[in-house]
Amino acid sequence: MEWLSKALLSLFLLMSAHMVSAQDEPIVVLNETDTIRPTKYIAPLTEKPKLALFQGLTLSADILGPIIYLFSDYGSTEAALRLNLKNTYFPIVEVGFGKCKSTDYETDITYSTSAPFFRAGIDFNILKNKLMDNRLYVGARYGISSFKFDMSGPVMTDPIWGGSSPYNYRDAASTSSWLEVVFGAQVKVWRNFHMGWSVRYKQELHIGQPSYAKPYYIPGYGTTTDTSCWGGTYNLIFDLNWGKKKHGKQSPSDSPSATKTE
Amino acid sequence: MKRLLGILSIMALVACSSNNCPLENKVTCNYYFYDREGVAVLFPDTLTVRTLLPGEKTVYIYRKLGSATVTSDYPDTTYTNAGYSETITKARRDTILVNNATKRSSIMVPMSYYNKADTLVFTYDGISRRDTVIVTHDSYPHVELPECGTHFFHNLRSIRATDAAIDHIEIVNPLVNNEKKENVKIYLNGVAE
Numbered sequence: 001m002e003w004l005s006k007a008l009l010s011l012f013l014l015m016s017a018h019m020v021s022a023q024d025e026p027i028v029v030l031n032e033t034d035t036i037r038p039t040k041y042i043a044p045l046t047e048k049p050k051l052a053l054f055q056g057l058t059l060s061a062d063i064l065g066p067i068i069y070l071f072s073d074y075g076s077t078e079a080a081l082r083l084n085l086k087n088t089y090f091p092i093v094e095v096g097f098g099k100c101k102s103t104d105y106e107t108d109i110t111y112s113t114s115a116p117f118f119r120a121g122i123d124f125n126i127l128k129n130k131l132m133d134n135r136l137y138v139g140a141r142y143g144i145s146s147f148k149f150d151m152s153g154p155v156m157t158d159p160i161w162g163g164s165s166p167y168n169y170r171d172a173a174s175t176s177s178w179l180e181v182v183f184g185a186q187v188k189v190w191r192n193f194h195m196g197w198s199v200r201y202k203q204e205l206h207i208g209q210p211s212y213a214k215p216y217y218i219p220g221y222g223t224t225t226d227t228s229c230w231g232g233t234y235n236l237i238f239d240l241n242w243g244k245k246k247h248g249k250q251s252p253s254d255s256p257s258a259t260k261t262e
Numbered sequence: 263m264k265r266l267l268g269i270l271s272i273m274a275l276v277a278c279s280s281n282n283c284p285l286e287n288k289v290t291c292n293y294y295f296y297d298r299e300g301v302a303v304l305f306p307d308t309l310t311v312r313t314l315l316p317g318e319k320t321v322y323i324y325r326k327l328g329s330a331t332v333t334s335d336y337p338d339t340t341y342t343n344a345g346y347s348e349t350i351t352k353a354r355r356d357t358i359l360v361n362n363a364t365k366r367s368s369i370m371v372p373m374s375y376y377n378k379a380d381t382l383v384f385t386y387d388g389i390s391r392r393d394t395v396i397v398t399h400d401s402y403p404h405v406e407l408p409e410c411g412t413h414f415f416h417n418l419r420s421i422r423a424t425d426a427a428i429d430h431i432e433i434v435n436p437l438v439n440n441e442k443k444e445n446v447k448i449y450l451n452g453v454a455e
Contacts, residue, residue, distance in 0.1 A: 162316065
């Protein structure tokens with residue numbers, strides 16, 4: 001009796017499966033003269049291309065800083081290495097060298113320093129089409145510089161009690177840090193060579209200073225005439241992924257493939 | 263886009279070219295007056311503050327029976343012609359830091375760059391006695407920005423005073439710089455009505 005019930009159940013399941021497949025099967029009427037030709041699968045237009053996470057590296061150099069140094073008392077040169085994640089997020093490390101030699105002609109106080117600086121942060125590509133070679137981005141940076149500076153001025157004379165001493169300090173040490181908000185753009189010039197600019201709003205976080213002087217210029221930040229300042233770069237940019245857009249690994253079912261009609 | 267770049271350029275130039283030096287650039291130790299109970303008051307008398315300087319000076323003292331004694335840094339023949347006797351002596355050099363201040367809630371007094379202690383002599387119009395205030399301090403040069411020049415800042419170490427018009431005195435902010443903060447409280451004898 002048990003074998004009979006199993007046999008009936010199996011028959012019922014088999015019939016059910018056949019009915020379901022029969023309902024899904026398209027009704028195709030083929031004439032004998034018809035030939036079966038392969039058709040190319042066309043992905044729906046709404047499907048977004050999948051990009052691999054790692055899209056390459058970008059190396060850039062600033063040319064604005066050295067030009068500024070030609071026409072002023074201070075300037076810097078810097079290079080940056082930027083990681084491209086999905087053409088959207090760009091973690092970046094910037095390394096540079098700032099230099100200043102300034103004399104105020106009203107007070108006769110001279111300030112000089114030259115030291116490296118470091119920045120780290122991330123840019124975000126705000127263009128809707130992430131596959132474009134041109135980019136518009138906003139970002140943020142944390143900057144730090146550990147440096148030594150010299151400052152000297154005229155002899156300081158006590159006007160009431162008398163006495164005098166020179167104002168002359170060498171190798172005063174400072175470690176200073178700041179934050180930057182970045183807005184920038186870059187355009188493709190030729191193959192993997194781009195040019196671009198950035199405007200930066202900088203805010204002091206910490207200014208390390210001895211009692212006798214506040215550093216006038218911080219490499220990578222600029223002058224400390226206020227607790228915040230504007231800056232900018234003009235960059236020559238090289239994409240190290242040689243301009244290729246890498247697509248993500250897709251499952252066989254997702255990949256474009258030829259199908260045959262039956 | 264061009265307009266945006268123009269605005270950003272102007273903002274950058276303005277942001278980096280402004281002068282941020284304080285308008286009042288003097289470094290002074292700021293003394294505020296209170297009554298004995300700690301109520302802020304206007305100093306009711308006329309006050310002159312002198313400080314002692316290194317070295318000595320020649321002083322001419324004129325005395326006459328029945329007249330007030332006159333002390334002068336210079337010889338004055340008008341007194342000798344009027345019958346005063348003249349005594350020439352040596353005294354510690356001094357200079358006036360605050361001259362005839364009246365009805366003031368505070369006084370601002372400069373400090374020495376290279377001395378460890380400043381001696382201030384308070385003289386009053388209404389009181390014949392004088393007060394001596396001795397303040398010890400450390401001093402150091404400071405440059406905030408090259409365009410603002412050099413200054414001497416001070417750290418107050420201790421302060422003491424005599425009791426002609428002063429009940430007691432205390433340091434409330436030891437850092438003396440150009441921020442014009444209250445540094446010393448002078449509690450005067452008596453209670454404000």
